[in-house]
Amino acid sequence: MIRTLLALDGALVRGALSLVLAAEEDIHVVGEVGRGDAVDQAVRAGRPDVAVVDFDLINEGRAMVDPATAQPCPLLVLADPRRARGLHGVFAPGRTVGILASDVAPQRVVDGVRRLARRESVVDAELVMAALAADCPLTARETEVLRLTAAGAPVAEVAGSLRLSCGTVRNHLGRIARKTGARTRIEAVRFARESGWI
Known part of the structure; x- marks a missing residue:
């Protein structure tokens, strides 16, 4: 059985x-x-x-x-x-x-x-x-930024983890929003998860 x-x-x-x-x-x-x-x-x-x-x-x-x-x-x-x-x-x-x-x-x-x-x-x-x-439009770095963001990390923490400036992380998040058509980070995370990108 x-x-x-x-x-x-x-x-x-x-x-x-x-x-x-x-x-x-x-x-x-x-x-x-x-x-x-x-x-x-x-x-x-x-x-x-x-x-x-x-x-x-x-x-x-x-x-x-x-x-x-x-x-x-x-x-x-x-x-x-x-x-x-x-x-x-x-x-x-x-x-x-x-x-x-x-x-x-x-x-x-x-x-x-x-x-x-x-x-x-x-x-x-x-x-x-x-x-x-499946065609993911996110770069490897954008994917890393979004994964950390999805885990709840604030911009400063994402920047520290990836050894980037806070401005660079915000730029990545802006490009991610444009590529996913999202208005917020939460929407971007949801869209990326539903698409299997993260």
Whole structure:
């Protein structure tokens, strides 16, 4: 029996997938969560063989799956191809990760759960191509500035971390705003995260 945890944003999708998986003779759903900050506790409590996780939870920094406190169960990450650029961030040493587009047929998820339970590779080729083709207009330095800003660092702290002047950081933030069409830093961060740039 493959013990499976569902960590997906949206009760309707999560519930529907739970029904599909529970209908399989060799799969048992041991838990369902809709918030990334609840994933680590659910993994420790349910001890799943595979966790099906929404990339948006990971992408927003809300999925806490701590290998130090939880068994490193394989993750089957479901991602929107339009925001696939940041997929490299889901891979971690010692953890088996599979990736599927969030709009795949339910049977692909069932198959992915079984394959990951056997520690086999699960990769959606179209999703990988979308990740490679995603065109980020931000420079490497602008990306660094925006990542630190997204973490809540004020301009002076960003400047100190990157050994830049405060004026240079403000110039970077201005260019980032123009490239993202954002009116505020918060909007720029949200747009960049949704696009998979940070």
